[in-house]
Amino acid sequence: MSFFRNQFANVVEWEEFRDDMIFWKWSNQEVKKGSKLIIRPGQDAIFINNGKIEGVFEDEGEYKIDSDIIPFLSTLKGFKFGFNSGMRVEVLFVNTKEFTVKWGTQNPILIPTPQLPGGMPIRANGTFHFKVNDYVALIDKVAGIKESYLVEDVKIRLTSVLDQLLMKWISREGKDMFNLQANASDIANGIREDLDMQVIDNGMTITGFQIMSFSYPQEIQDMITKTASHEMIGNLQKYQQVSMTDGIASGKVTGGGAASDMASMMMGMNIANEMMKNMNQGQKEPLASETASTVPSSEGGKKVNFCPNCGAKNEGANFCPNCGYKLSM
Structure with a gap:
């Protein structure tokens, strides 16, 4: 008799467990006496009868349906297996992973x-x-x-x-x-x-x-990159100078074409502007010869350090020792 019973027993399990599957429903809806439930890691087993949840089993392991599962089902606690009869129930296996x-x-x-x-x-x-x-x-x-x-x-x-x-x-x-x-x-x-x-x-x-x-x-990405470069340098004129210098140095701006002519013209203008700035600054500063050409005299007048007639150096005399030119002012 036990031999025939085992023929009707089955295993309720999600054998081909897949990581990309959220749930899988056990296809054989009839559970026989002697059947067992296998819950693997990362799975929950839900027993459903007539569309209603009868029980949820979360702990992994192997369980006997008639002794470990049936007594805990909500409305099937009194179910008795017969020799040829089983319990018609759906078992939904749910993947619990994230x-x-x-x-x-x-x-x-x-x-x-x-x-x-x-x-x-x-x-x-x-x-x-x-x-x-x-x-x-x-x-x-x-x-x-x-x-x-x-x-x-x-x-x-x-x-x-x-x-x-x-x-x-x-x-x-x-x-x-x-x-x-x-x-x-x-x-x-x-x-x-x-x-x-x-x-x-x-x-x-x-x-x-x-x-x-x-x-x-x-x-759009090129525009964002260029804008970021301008902001990083902070000076558009300087950015143009650096870009043009880099182009000439790398050989990208060569020959006698329009690009090369434009590069040369821009560099020439920039150099000329810098020279003009330096000249203007130099004109604003007093010459050392002007500040040192005269010294105060003890008589209230001014005595010339250099003779304006011949340029000879004067040691404080009233007349030039070289040409006799009157030096006191």
């Missing part, structure tokens, strides 16, 4: 901005995380009509609304279109809350949302 999904915008998002009438075309990418947190809602909305549910199913649903959410939170409060990375955390927090509302009815929750980077069209 799932990580990479996302990215497939097409540029046109963010309204005054600088560009057609909108700023922006791409973004990052990750989001979710997990199952409500078995009742999961069974009612999803597991009741599906045999399994994949992470890809959730990804398709959420990425379909990401473009609108990115536009909403980037445009909110006048975010700087050219420095969105500085506001990435605030934008991500807002999107996470909105995405959570998309999956909460299905018994899941968004545990995290990150924006790794924003990207602009190459023309």
Whole structure:
């Protein structure tokens, strides 16, 4: 008799456990006497009868259905196995891990901005995380009509609304279109809350949302890079000088073409401007010969240090010792 009983026994388990599967429903709905339940790490087993949860088993291990499981089921405690009869029940295995999904915008998002009438075309990418947190809602909305549910199913649903959410939170409060990375955390927090509302009815929750980077069209990126370079140097004229000098030194501006002529002309003008500045500064300063050409006299007048007639040096005499020219003033 025990031999025939074992023929009817079965094993209730999620044998082909997949990391990308959110839940899997055991296909054989009839549990026989002598059957056993196997729960692996990262799984919960939910017994369902007539669409109603009878029991949730979370501890990993191997259990006998008739002695370890049946006594704990809510409405089936008095169930008695017969020789040819079994208990018709569904067993839903749920993956309890936190799932990580990479996302990215497939097409540029046109963010309204005054600088560009057609909108700023922006791409973004990052990750989001979710997990199952409500078995009742999961069974009612999803597991009741599906045999399994994949992470890809959730990804398709959420990425379909990401473009609108990115536009909403980037445009909110006048975010700087050219420095969105500085506001990435605030934008991500807002999107996470909105995405959570998309999956909460299905018994899941968004545990995290990150924006790794924003990207602009190459023309916009070049403009941002050039603007940053100007700000870093702080002087546009100096930036032009450095750029032109670097071009000539690297050989990029050579020959007798227009670029070379323009470079030479700009460098010549810059050098001439610097010479004029130096000359003007020099004219404003008094010459040493002028300040030292005369000294006060003890008689109240001034005596010349050098003879204005022949240029001979004077040691304080009233007349030039070389030509006799009167020196006192």
